[in-house]
Amino acid sequence: xxxxxxxxxxxxxxxxxxxxxxxxxxxxxxxxxxxxxxxxxxxxxxxxxxxxxxxxxxxxxxxxxxxxxxxxxxxxxxxxxxxxxxxxxxxxxxxxxxxxxxxxxxxxxxxxxxxxxxxxxxxxxxxxxxxxxxxxxxxxxxxxxxxxxxxxxxxxxxxxxxxxxxxxxxxxxxxxxxxxxxxxxxxxxxxxxxxxxxxxxxxxxxxxxxxxxxxxxxxxxxxxxxxxxxxxxxxxxxxxxxxxxxxxxxxxxxxxxxxxxxxxx
Ligand SMILES: NS(=O)(=O)c1ccc(C(=O)N2CCN(Cc3ccccc3)C2)cc1
Ligand SMILES: [Zn+2]
Numbered sequence: 284x285x286x287x288x289x290x291x292x293x294x295x296x297x298x299x300x301x302x303x304x305x306x307x308x309x310x311x312x313x314x315x316x317x318x319x320x321x322x323x324x325x326x327x328x329x330x331x332x333x334x335x336x337x338x339x340x341x342x343x344x345x346x347x348x349x350x351x352x353x354x355x356x357x358x359x360x361x362x363x364x365x366x367x368x369x370x371x372x373x374x375x376x377x378x379x380x381x382x383x384x385x386x387x388x389x390x391x392x393x394x395x396x397x398x399x400x401x402x403x404x405x406x407x408x409x410x411x412x413x414x415x416x417x418x419x420x421x422x423x424x425x426x427x428x429x430x431x432x433x434x435x436x437x438x439x440x441x442x443x444x445x446x447x448x449x450x451x452x453x454x455x456x457x458x459x460x461x462x463x464x465x466x467x468x469x470x471x472x473x474x475x476x477x478x479x480x481x482x483x484x485x486x487x488x489x490x491x492x493x494x495x496x497x498x499x500x501x502x503x504x505x506x507x508x509x510x511x512x513x514x515x516x517x518x519x520x521x522x523x524x525x526x527x528x529x530x531x532x533x534x535x536x537x538x539x540x541x542x543x544x545x546x547x548x
Pocket of ligand 1: 400402412413414416417424480481482483484485490
């Protein structure tokens, strides 16, 4: 029976380690990026992000976030700090209850309104995503910070399906011509990178994070649509109101001597 976990109360992040021991490990995520302590690494090759558009994907509300699963072997990531080729598995976001918080990583202590994670698994070293997710170098997560600003038309292709996944376990098939590359910032050469973990249980220490410096803007109304998702299909609060899915970000974790590399000076 899977162990319930969440972002508040007894099942919140402070207690994850009781059922998910990796959560108490030495290379956990997210972290604060202290830009005065990052180290420029001139050895990185250009990042290669090749996604195709005609990939059938399905959008699900898993109770912790929305998850756009991708099943195209044409969506690949390599280069940069990566030694191997990685394939896009899914993307999701973390967000807050208002525009002042929501990202998992912070930059010099600044928290953004949301954070996009494009999750890839190492197809050179492993046979399946389920195997890769538990192994060192198994996962690479392309990460972009999101702030409130002008409307992002690319995000509307995802948000237009949210009414179908308002309830937990809701699923919607996305067949339109959508390429998740449009969700990334224009500047894809300036990023920070470090070795960390899944930011949700089981918190496997298998993740190489690649975090773009340039922040993506979406409108406040679009951010509000993230918050329209519900956490529980059945349980109603005593007020009879649905409980909305917000503040699904893990607090920052100790760096434990890790060095965050920068692709730029
Ligand atoms: N926030 S994050 O980017 O760090 C991130 C969070 C979750 C996942 C994810 O797809 N899963 C976490 C475990 N889960 C189930 C699972 C599968 C195999 C083995 C064990 C468990 C799947 C990937 C990245
Ligand atoms: Zn995530």
